[in-house]
Amino acid sequence: MVVRPIEEADRIVVGRLVLELQRAHTAVAHGEVFFPASLPGFLVEQQDRVLGLLTYTTSGPVLEIVTIDALRRGRGVGSSLVDATVVRARELGCSRIRLTTTNDNLDAMRFYQRRGFKLAALRPDAVRESRRLKPEIPVVGDYGIPITDELDLERRVSIR
DSSP states (O other), X not given: OEEEEOOGXXXXXXXXXXXXXXXXXXXXXXXXXXXXXXXXXXXXXXXXXXXXXXXXXXXXXXXXXXXXXXXXXXXXXXXXXXXXXXXXXXXXXXXXXEEEEETTOHHHHHHXXXXXXXXXXXXXXXXXXXHHHOTTSOSBOGGGOBXXXXXXXXXXXXXX
């Protein structure tokens, strides 16, 4: 399993994966629209097959994970992507890694908290606005939970 930065030659594959996994070419968080296929990030590959994808953006001291997808769960793909992102945050001089998820995404909450992320913000009913920007967001999500709120998780990164 190899984790490597997304290159220009990967943009078509990344765009196709984002469309398949996110149901659109866009991602929405905290009222902002992102185009993941154009963002920096990482791919996890094994024998020329993509097993995972992470895209991010930066603003000042914060590296924000925009999308993260492991095509096969339970094999260390997501952890490898987070680990690579921590290294990149340090390289860029970012002191925090942040991401936004929704209230239904209990698996993500468990995954990130086990990797040192903490709840940083809760935006009740924020998904209502997000649906105006991205109508593809479902009404009901994981475990039959209505998708209504956005949660920000954050991890501090020591800059070496």
